Amino acid sequence: MYDVIGIWAGAFFTLAIYSFLYKENPIYRLAEHLVVGISLGYGIAVTYSNVLKPRLIDPVNSGGHWILVIPGLMGFLYITRFFPRISWLSRYPIALLMGTSMGVAFPLTMKAAVLRQLESAIIPLYREGMSWDVVLGSVIMLLGTLAALIYFFFSKPHKGPFFGFGSRIGIWVIMLGFGATFGFTVMGRISLLIGRVQFLLSDWLHLIK
């Protein structure tokens, strides 16, 4: 019974959202607002049942793990944001979280997102036994990287054989990247539509398997 209600509600709100394609209307706005409201409500419920209850309330109530009250109170200070006179207290948990996250993330992020990428960009153009297509790919990658970097070098005018030609090649390389991203974006958006159409035709209308 609940499944059927869920499917009909899903179908109604899917059509409500897509009604925007014709023009904006109250049904669309209702669906939009419900998405925001339900997501928030669901988030609170999951956070309570997954986090607050098993990790704070239950251990304190049943096991006497009073030490947990300290981080609990620290988290509770977030709520002081709603009271202007004591809202400054919310800076403490924010500072703790920001500081910890930054400290933990910085060295690992540098390694994962910067150093590893640099390392892989510095590759031999030719080694014995390399096939010609691999060599060609490496050369194109090297020239493409340099050209794109030249395009973003703004301290010199983009004129002359090096900066002028290099930046023109750079913009082509960047455009190729944008083209690939745009192609994937179109594919992604169509995929999302496919998902909804599958739901409507299969789960709701039972027209396809």
Added chain:
Amino acid sequence: MSAVSIWERMLNIDRRWIFLGIGIVSVVPFFLRFGLPVVTTDEVESIYNYVDSLGSEDAIFVSFDFAPGTQAENMPMAVAVIRHAFHNHVPVFMTASFPIHQTMMISAIDYVLNPQTEGFYQNVPFGEWERIREKGITDRDEIVAAWEAEGNELPDGALGWAFEGRDYALLGFAPVFNLVILGMTNSIETQYPQDINGNPTGEMPMLHEHKSLREVDMVLTCSGSGVCVWWVTFAREKIGLPVAFGVTAVMATDYYPYIQTGQVLGQMGGLRGAAEYEVMLEENGITPSTDKAFTGMDVQSAAHILIILFIIIGNIAYFAGGFHKKRLLKGGR
């Protein structure tokens, strides 16, 4: 009517006609079923081959890092890898990086365990096989033998048993997920003392054998946001955990560099990536048929053809109407 006005009208066409066209080609192929072939790529094959090389002594994580907005793309990836792991009896830990992502995790496991799904796995909830655990039986084959010796029979159409706590664990959402990943490199149980059903993870055989991410063999992050990089940053770089990406098509180009650097062992990009995995599962007899992603690829192809036609027609109208000479975009604007 002059020729120019026709081009103008073409360039100023009400976009709702375009939406209608896309809507029609998104529905019709579901009924006609062209069955266009899906060719597999190296990025997806490497994930498939890696999971295929694992056995019951190994374990993987499937991280649900996407919201309902991208479930059409991300869900089939997660489902395909879970079914592959279940086939090979590889235990699967499932996590969610945000509260809303937990609904996706529940939907995925419900789909795999639903008797109405073709090629489903018969669920055995954690509490139902407590007697077997109390006897100290932890080996999967022995668990199955003991379970069937109690008179339980595999239903028709089921591909196998799925023991909660031995074959899968629904760890779910935990806040500040990047730090949770980091914490799991030391201990999974301290980050998740219980699963989403309230079962103590410390009593689960799969956690006895795989206490931390260091004892896990791979994580697949099905992601609709930048969360997938957290796994690379906090697990791959810290302890060398192999990471596979299942990302939306929009994100796919951003993460190709991670494949080149070797930080990611493979990547499923959008519905297409999931369809490739489904094809390999079917070809190797792991699932009886392909699933939703493959079915959607016919529609994808039809929609792409229509969009290409629109682009060609638009360009013809633009150049034939002489708008390129006037340096105007369209319709005199």
